[in-house]
């Protein structure tokens with residue numbers, strides 16, 4: 001199905017959702033295009049997507065991205081750097097045939113579970129089996145991560161859960177792995193594994209809940225967002241530069257941000273988008289690769305290069321380039337003493 005652009009850019013009501021969107025108005029609601037959801041429904045459905053604390057994830061930009069995608073229309077969309085999967089899920093909710101891609105494996109598994117999968121859920125029996133006695137005596141996780149992450153009981157649960165998940169297949173297995181990833185990230189301070197031990201434990205329920213209990217809750221969260229969009233979707237796991245150049249009406253580019261100073265981002269050595277010396281050439285190459293599609297690119301004001309440079313790169317291949325700025329404040333740190341910083345997120349829309 002070809003989805004036509006839903007709206008013009010002004011004089012319409014504001015976008016609903018977790019964060020009010022500034023600037024131009026929203027698109028007409030359901031009924032504007034029979035069979036396709038309107039913007040409020042798209043934003044509210046995507047708001048249910050399980051929240052994985054992942055570097056650069058775009059949960060807070062959903063209303064803005066939803067508006068951009070529904071304005072652009074088209075049938076096929078690529079999310080080239082899918083991460084937590086929330087934007088791929090948004091594109092599915094908008095009615096696109098989605099290809100979700102990320103060079104890491106776990107984002108492809110999350111996208112397979114929540115975007116490609118249109119019907120399968122984990123049954124109460126599946127969850128009980130994974131949370132029950134182990135299917136074999138494996139202990140790799142317990143032996144390797146004892147005293148570093150989690151409690152001994154959590155590590156035993158992970159080995160035991162894997163003894164069952166290894167015997168599953170297809171979308172069920174992808175759902176189980178996604179729920180396990182989400183459980184581990186929620187149980188871990190700041191959702192990152194550069195922190196060890198319990199020194200950041202501030203008593204939050206998520207940091208106290210045993211992984212086994214997390215798993216049952218997180219599996220239910222993924223189960224709740226499974227729906228049939230009627231559009232075939234795909235999940236791939238490759239370098240962005242190995243993806244086909246054509247075949248998408250809309251391409252969303254959300255590469256890692258290159259910081260002005262070195263940071264401890266653990267994947268940076270594997271990607272030219274993370275270094276200030278290589279990021280501009282990498283962005284130019286990606287933009288040229290997908291020059292035949294409408295492009296939506298998000299980038300942060302705390303990163304290199306600046307917005308004017310990115311706009312210039314887009315203008316090398318596109319005539320119509322719009323820049324929307326979204327201000328937000330984010331917590332920097334782990335507890336009450338956390339500092340708050342303001343940043344500006346740019347959304348570039350190039351047709």
Ligand SMILES: C[S@@+](CC[C@H](N)C(=O)[O-])C[C@H]1O[C@@H](n2cnc3c(N)ncnc32)[C@H](O)[C@@H]1O
Pocket residue numbers: 054055056057058059080081082083084085086087101102103104107238239240241254255256257267270271272273
């Ligand atoms: C800013 S995050 C994307 C966040 C995602 N939009 C979300 O909302 O969760 C950037 C992602 O790009 C992936 N990545 C980095 N370099 C890549 C490359 N060369 N090819 C494909 N994926 C890459 C990383 O693994 C990471 O998941």
